[in-house]
Amino acid sequence: MGPGRQPKVRCATCGTGLCCTKVQDLDVVLGGTTILENVNLHIHCGELTAIIGANGAGKSTLLKALVGEVQHGGSISYLDEKDLHTNKPLMGYVPQKLEIDGTSPTSVYDLFAAALSNRPVWLSHSPKVREEARKGLAGVRGEHLLDRRLGALSGGEVQRVLLALALQPVPDLLLLDEPVSGIDQEGLKMFYAMVSAIREEYDLSIILVSHDLDMVARYADRVVFLENRTVQAVGPPQEVFGNPAVVERFGMGWVRDFAAGGGPDADAL
Numbered sequence: 436m437g438p439g440r441q442p443k444v445r446c447a448t449c450g451t452g453l454c455c456t457k458v459q460d461l462d463v464v465l466g467g468t469t470i471l472e473n474v475n476l477h478i479h480c481g482e483l484t485a486i487i488g489a490n491g492a493g494k495s496t497l498l499k500a501l502v503g504e505v506q507h508g509g510s511i512s513y514l515d516e517k518d519l520h521t522n523k524p525l526m527g528y529v530p531q532k533l534e535i536d537g538t539s540p541t542s543v544y545d546l547f548a549a550a551l552s553n554r555p556v557w558l559s560h561s562p563k564v565r566e567e568a569r570k571g572l573a574g575v576r577g578e579h580l581l582d583r584r585l586g587a588l589s590g591g592e593v594q595r596v597l598l599a600l601a602l603q604p605v606p607d608l609l610l611l612d613e614p615v616s617g618i619d620q621e622g623l624k625m626f627y628a629m630v631s632a633i634r635e636e637y638d639l640s641i642i643l644v645s646h647d648l649d650m651v652a653r654y655a656d657r658v659v660f661l662e663n664r665t666v667q668a669v670g671p672p673q674e675v676f677g678n679p680a681v682v683e684r685f686g687m688g689w690v691r692d693f694a695a696g697g698g699p700d701a702d703a704l
């Protein structure tokens with residue numbers, strides 16, 4: 436946890452941390468189709484919660500509902516240290532993909548300048564803004580990307596830049612939609628290592644949509660399994676990966692081994 440964010444108030448329901456997010460009876464209807472229904476979740480502060488499920492299960496839609504990008508029924512409430520209930524936690528969001536015009540002259544620094552300063556991006560900025568941008572990128576091992584054009588970045592580099600931006604300033608809730616394409620295995624490992632480091636450093640909730648069960652087993656504190664439009668299982672990885680519905684969905688031998696205490700081979704990750 437970061438030095439400036441010491442827990443003072445504990446969530447009355449779970450007692451695990453400073454803040455938490457409660458999702459109650461959430462549903463989402465898009466284009467006349469019910470995508471999510473009756474979703475109930477309690478997201479704990481200081482934890483990395485991974486959302487897993489088959490393609491089309493509604494994982495990205497759940498993140499979009501949390502961030503307010505799609506309308507939903509039910510309620511999402513947030514408990515924080517100041518007033519105990521607020522509907523406006525500070526959110527950081529990294530989408531699954533971002534359409535970037537490959538020919539655009541916009542640089543990574545332009546993005547940071549827009550986020551960090553009140554001045555129009557085409558005007559010059561103080562060295563302080565540049566230094567803050569450099570520091571932010573250094574946190575995701577991306578210092579060298581500062582003056583690169585956005586359109587010239589690889590998928591993994593874009594994700595790192597977006598992750599650094601999502602931490603300006605450090606949010607209460609960090610929502611990450613893992614990209615399904617454009618990132619190689621090394622890039623994915625680096626992404627998870629960075630997310631894990633962020634969880635260690637700051638007292639915030641991280642909600643991560645993931646397609647990589649090995650990484651989830653290794654890094655997540657809590658796993659949410661979505662299927663048939665709702666939450667089918669929630670709990671620590673050990674518990675959720677032992678759930679018959681999860682074993683059936685993913686059909687992976689190690690899921691059972693993991694539940695039995697074996698776990699994925701760390702060297703293979």
Ligand SMILES: Nc1ncnc2c1ncn2[C@@H]1O[C@H](COP(=O)(O)OP(=O)(O)OP(=O)(O)O)[C@@H](O)[C@H]1O
Nearest residue numbers: 465466468470488489490491492493494495496497
């Ligand atoms: N705007 C929309 N209008 C209608 N249906 C939509 C809309 N957006 C998403 N959907 C549908 O909602 C369902 C859930 O989509 P979502 O992207 O949330 O799934 P997901 O679990 O994140 O999938 P993936 O693992 O493939 O990324 C899909 O069937 C998708 O086609």
